[in-house]
Amino acid sequence: EVQLLESGGGLVQPGGSLRLSCEASGFTFSNYPMTWVRQAPGKGLEWVSTISGSGGVTYYGDSVRGRFTVSRDNSRPTLYLQMSSLTAEDTAVYFCAKVETTVTTPLHNWGQGTLVTVSS
């Protein structure tokens, strides 16, 4: 059974940094690209970032490009999202998700999410 467990969320001041983690189990982690999606309170889903199975290729949404960095450690197996220069607009629940097969395919499995609150 695929399981994804996010952690690392919390309260951070504007301009601060935070690193999220997503521990995976139940599948061969290195074979699959992984994606971060966020959801601001009461709002819809917003794509944040996607990383290839090897970690060699990364993609970012317009609102986070240049501020967030996605990475993975296939030996752990864990997905990361390093967030910096945070603003109130980054306040959201952050989900990690496993794609079906390739980066263009649907998001088959989702973690429970971790809440990031950016506030002074």
Next chain:
Amino acid sequence: SYVLTQPPSVSVAPGQTAKITCGGNDIGSKSVHWYQQRPGQVPVLVMSYDSDRPSGIPDRFSGSNSGNTATLTISRVEAGDESHYYCHVWDGSTDHHVIFGGGTKLTVL
């Protein structure tokens, strides 16, 4: 970036059919996926590649995609179908690749 447009809300009586649309320029040339998100829960994939139902999704759920509109159809709507529904495509033409629609709240009257 590519834009997907969904109606904010759709209302239907139990037992009736709900149609949730997702509009986008030439969306018929893309593969559309749909997620259901019940209040306080994680999104669940309910339709992939326009009209493929993942394992465990009732056959009351169906999908279509043509021209500028993709549609998720829920037949014989039940109270448990009341959720937000989001469409999703991959757009390789710009740097912002993964596009979600704004979501539609399905209310079962």
